[in-house]
Amino acid sequence: MHSTVDLSLTDGIVLVTVRLDNPAPVAQRVRLRNRLDGLVLPPRRGGVPEPGWDDTGFDGVVPADSTVALGYACPVDGDFSLDDDSDHSAVVAVTALGRASETDASVTATPDAAIRTLGAACPPADAVPVVTRDTALPNSKVDASSEDEEGDTESEERFEQNEGVDEKHDSVDSPHESTDDDVAAAIDDTLDDCGSSPTHSLDDDFVSFLAAAERRISLAERLDGASVREAASVLEHSSVRVATLDSLAADRARLRRLAERATKLADRAADADPDVDALRSIA
Structure with missing residues (x-):
């Protein structure tokens, strides 16, 4: 599992983008953990976080021979700064957990999953x-x-x-x-x-x-x-x-x-x- 991390700072918000490349012929489990002091602001659909996201980061599966891009935002203190030499591991930890099981790859029926399918209540x-x-x-x-x-x-x-x-x-x-x-x-x-x-x-x-x-x-x-x-x-x-x-x-x-x-x-x-x-x- 190969990972690439990109960081940007905008108006007191750190935007974290992680690109995960799985060249293996089997699906791999991966874990992302935010190491900043601020809250994780994950991508949302229908007002609830996308599958796999919680207050600490992301747990999910990267399919075989596939590349997955993940991203989240995190508020930081005003004195926080980024430069070209910033250590990505101090911001986010990426851990490959090995081969994913069929249970890991399945989608669990939850209220949040149902809400995501509803979309916006307003007509386009x-x-x-x-x-x-x-x-x-x-x-x-x-x-x-x-x-x-x-x-x-x-x-x-x-x-x-x-x-x-x-x-x-x-x-x-x-x-x-x-x-x-x-x-x-x-x-x-x-x-x-x-x-x-x-x-x-x-x-x-x-x-x-x-x-x-x-x-x-x-x-x-x-x-x-x-x-x-x-x-x-x-x-x-x-x-x-x-x-x-x-x-x-x-x-x-x-x-x-x-x-x-x-x-x-x-x-x-x-x-x-x-x-x-x-x-x-x-x-």
């Missing part, structure tokens, strides 16, 4: 249809009991479809340039109104859209300027995928359109003052 971005402002309004109402990820996506679509319903009314108003304060105020006021609705409606779709956008924006805020260690921790515990951050520009534009429209509607509501009592007698 490419699977979400692109809806334009000219799309016709849906006539059917949506089941209020649907609260899964697919339901959130459908709510966002319905909300976007209905953004253009009152454009013919808005077009007669004078242009209004909303400020950042207008944006925040309009969104907060609308959220309060929507939260009081006891049944599912377009208000619920609006709230679902805002909730999804807020999750994406919150993740972007936490990752903005974060170190490698901080970013790794944030992504590990976040339910939002990094790929969804590509929609931030669209979120920003849509939220500003919404705030501007809400401000116009509020102005129209303030200007409209019919004699309700007189109209009630007519009706």
Whole structure:
């Protein structure tokens, strides 16, 4: 068994890459042990470490006539440094344990193994249809009991479809340039109104859209300027995928359109003052 170790230091994180070459005609067991003081941050799938990894390193099998690359990260103190003469054995210990048995090579059914097969809970971005402002309004109402990820996506679509319903009314108003304060105020006021609705409606779709956008924006805020260690921790515990951050520009534009429209509607509501009592007698 031949091994090659590569080390790199980035923002207080040591990245350890080990290349294992097994030229033997039989599978070989191998053990990697981290010798640094920091925690082992192994590769993960579905939020759990890949098979063979634990808090101390890796135990696994290198197939016959094969090469396997392994890697992990480890946080270190600020005074830690690496140079070309750094002793790899002081960072990671690689031990060949001999021929692997059939039991070693088999995959054990565990809860973590099941979680790895599930993948991300969010639908891929490419699977979400692109809806334009000219799309016709849906006539059917949506089941209020649907609260899964697919339901959130459908709510966002319905909300976007209905953004253009009152454009013919808005077009007669004078242009209004909303400020950042207008944006925040309009969104907060609308959220309060929507939260009081006891049944599912377009208000619920609006709230679902805002909730999804807020999750994406919150993740972007936490990752903005974060170190490698901080970013790794944030992504590990976040339910939002990094790929969804590509929609931030669209979120920003849509939220500003919404705030501007809400401000116009509020102005129209303030200007409209019919004699309700007189109209009630007519009706």
